[in-house]
Amino acid sequence: MNRDQRGSALLVVLWACTLLGILVGSYALVARVEALQARYQLAHALARDVAESALIETIFSLLQAPDPAAPLRIDGATRHLTRDGMDVRISVRDDRGKxxxxxxxxxxxxxxxxxxxxxxxxxxxxxxxxxxxxxxxxxxxxxxxxxxxxxxxxxxxxxxxxxxxxxxxxxxxxxxxxxxxxxxxxxxxxxxxxPVPELASARVLAASTGLDPAAARQTYLARISRPMAISAATAWGTVESVEVSAEAGDGVRATLAATVRLQGWSADRAYTVLRWQEDGMP
CATH class of the missing domain: 1.10.40 (Ribonucleotide Reductase Protein R1; domain 1)
Known part of the structure; x- marks a missing residue:
């Protein structure tokens, strides 16, 4: 083999090594991405399970007689709790305030x-x-x-x-x-x-009462800091919107929202789901 042939062979070997390195790097990147996706999907599934559990518990709490010591708010105020190491946020809004x-x-x-x-x-x-x-x-x-x-x-x-x-x-x-x-x-x-002012958001409060946005916001914040003016013991047939989010590690969050009509234990079904959303999507 002469010098030119040896040079060509060396170039082929170098090219093959470079190509092999690119392929190995690509496979490693794909494997890393798939591992991250799998980890995210697992974390999201766990967060969704926690959110769904909290949502169902909240709906059943709405069907019970209210606890005077800890009444369930139905004016959109957010309640925080920790479950399975996750930060869980729950809000209930009576649709009469919409x-x-x-x-x-x-x-x-x-x-x-x-x-x-x-x-x-x-x-x-x-x-x-x-x-x-x-x-x-x-x-x-x-x-x-x-x-x-x-x-x-x-x-x-x-x-x-x-x-x-x-x-x-x-x-x-x-x-x-x-x-x-x-x-x-x-x-x-x-x-x-x-809408019922005692159940309305700040934006709805401004639209329905004529308050300017800043005053409506102050009124709303003052209201949710006080005990409920309207009892959570709503009559059967009322509609409540429940939103629950659960946040796992690395900022992975699952959010579920359900609008339900409460029908009571004597009905064929205690409640009927009118609207359902997962992570903001119907």
């Missing part, structure tokens, strides 16, 4: 939209009313469809009551950031035109 999308009048909807930062709140409130209202004539149908097409939508208003709170996202003028603020305050099940 905005009923099918019952709220236009003025309340407009003020609520303004609290969420919607600039064209008047027209968006009118769109909410139009979505849930029957379309009586062909002309009305065509005008509404034209408004939606102008907003880039390929559909028109339902012309019937909201079937889910997520339908709020189909109203032109409401983006993801706005919906993130509004959905926790929305319901279909209170049956009330106006």
């Amino acid at each position: 905005i009923d999308l099918n019952q709220a009048p236009a003025g309340l909807l407009q003020r609520w939209l303004m609290q969420a930062g919607v600039k064209d709140a008047r027209n968006v409130a009118a769109a909410l009313i139009a979505w849930r209202s029957p379309i009586l004539t062909l002309g009305q149908h065509q005008r509404q469809d034209a408004r939606y097409r102008a907003a880039g939508a390929d559909y028109g208003p339902r012309g019937a009551p909201f079937a889910s709170v997520e339908e709020l996202g189909r109203i032109p003028g409401l983006g993801p950031a706005t919906l993130k603020l509004m959905l926790p305050d929305a319901t279909l099940w209170s049956g009330m035109a106006m």
Whole structure:
């Protein structure tokens, strides 16, 4: 073998070693990523189990006679506890303190939209009313469809009551950031035109009472620092929204939220789940 051939062979060997090193490094990286994914999935599954257990316990607590020494708050205040080494946060909100999308009048909807930062709140409130209202004539149908097409939508208003709170996202003028603020305050099940102030969030309190946002926030914080003004011994048929999050190590968190109608122990089912979310997804 002459010098040129030996040089070529050396280059081939070096190239092969480099390629082998790249392959080994790639396999090691893939193995590390898979191990991290498996660890995350295990931690998330454990956190979800803890969250689900706490959520079910909370629902059953709502079905019991309230404990005067430690009443269960139903105004959205957060309760903290530790379970299986995880930080668990629980909040219960009676839907009578929310905005009923099918019952709220236009003025309340407009003020609520303004609290969420919607600039064209008047027209968006009118769109909410139009979505849930029957379309009586062909002309009305065509005008509404034209408004939606102008907003880039390929559909028109339902012309019937909201079937889910997520339908709020189909109203032109409401983006993801706005919906993130509004959905926790929305319901279909209170049956009330106006929310109960003692159960409302700061944003709903401002919209329903006319308080400025800062005053509404102060009123809300003062309220949740005091004993409940409304008993948790709610009548059967009331609707409660329960949210539970459990945080495991490394910041892995599982969040479950359920909206339930309490029906009592004498019914076929003690409660009915109306809405269910996992990690913010329906």
